Amino acid sequence: xxxxxxxxxxxxxxxxxxxxxxxxxxxxxxxxxxxxxxxxxxxxxxxxxxxxxxxxxxxxxxxxxxxxxxxxxxxxxxxxxxxxxxxxxxxxxxxxxxxxxxxxxxxxxxxxxxxxxxxxxxxxxxxxxxxxxxxxxxxxxxxxxxxxxxx
Amino acid sequence: xxxxxxxxxxxxxxxxxxxxxxxxxxxxxxxxxxxxxxxxxxxxxxxxxxxxxxxxxxxxxxxxxxxxxxxxxxxxxxxxxxxxxxxxxxxxxxxxxxxxxxxxxxxxxxxxxxxxxxxxxxxxxxxxxxx
Numbered sequence: 001x002x003x004x005x006x007x008x009x010x011x012x013x014x015x016x017x018x019x020x021x022x023x024x025x026x027x028x029x030x031x032x033x034x035x036x037x038x039x040x041x042x043x044x045x046x047x048x049x050x051x052x053x054x055x056x057x058x059x060x061x062x063x064x065x066x067x068x069x070x071x072x073x074x075x076x077x078x079x080x081x082x083x084x085x086x087x088x089x090x091x092x093x094x095x096x097x098x099x100x101x102x103x104x105x106x107x108x109x110x111x112x113x114x115x116x117x118x119x120x121x122x123x124x125x126x127x128x129x130x131x132x133x134x135x136x137x138x139x140x141x142x143x144x145x146x147x148x149x150x151x
Numbered sequence: 152x153x154x155x156x157x158x159x160x161x162x163x164x165x166x167x168x169x170x171x172x173x174x175x176x177x178x179x180x181x182x183x184x185x186x187x188x189x190x191x192x193x194x195x196x197x198x199x200x201x202x203x204x205x206x207x208x209x210x211x212x213x214x215x216x217x218x219x220x221x222x223x224x225x226x227x228x229x230x231x232x233x234x235x236x237x238x239x240x241x242x243x244x245x246x247x248x249x250x251x252x253x254x255x256x257x258x259x260x261x262x263x264x265x266x267x268x269x270x271x272x273x274x275x276x277x278x279x280x281x282x
Contacts, residue, residue, distance in 0.1 A: 063247050072253065
């Protein structure tokens with residue numbers, strides 16, 4: 001679906017979608033805080049415009065905002081995401097450990113986060129880490145064959 | 152767009168290097184006098200690297216040896232020699248201008264595919280470019 005959206009509009013579009021969902025959540029909640037949804041819509045609009053303008057600049061940030069990153073910029077984004085995931089996993093583990101220690105009931109969000117990050121890591125290994133094995137030539141196949149154990 | 156450096160304009164220095172290659176071939180009896188004169192004429196009349204490469208083809212090593220040798224900041228040097236701006240090079244390589252700057256400053260080592268693209272663009276080997 002993203003390929004149909006011009007690159008420069010992709011990030012703002014995702015931003016708008018997330019902002020509207022957030023605003024809708026406040027609206028659905030009702031109560032005396034309904035006006036937060038209006039503030040969320042205004043904030044989302046402003047943020048999306050800022051993101052769109054940033055996407056037109058000739059900087060690394062602009063390339064990311066405009067969805068036109070090259071290999072180096074993608075690598076930086078990838079490392080940043082990996083760091084964020086590591087921090088999330090470590091923090092959730094610490095939170096879960098603390099919740100267990102004090103027998104608190106608020107430990108389950110940490111457990112869920114920890115499980116999701118752990119499962120995400122395994123999912124990543126499954127998707128990207130296992131390369132299809134090629135056929136070894138005769139010499140290599142011979143060297144990799146484990147000698148049979150005679151009883 | 153990326154037709155390599157063959158379509159780029161050759162400088163006087165490039166034509167002189169090609170002539171030097173032809174001279175060396177003539178001295179080593181790899182070219183007859185008539186051939187040598189004809190080749191020199193063609194070399195001096197060459198406007199692009201592709202034309203220069205055609206003149207020296209089959210006589211000596213590829214034109215890359217006629218090129219100025221690659222040095223530590225090869226990319227910046229090669230770009231300067233060819234009078235290409237960082238933005239133009241970035242566009243030709245399909246990367247950002249910032250990436251070109253970082254590669255030239257030695258602060259980013261490109262991936263193998265990009266290294267090959269850069270080397271092809273300048274008509275050099277990857278080893279000569281980044282080695």
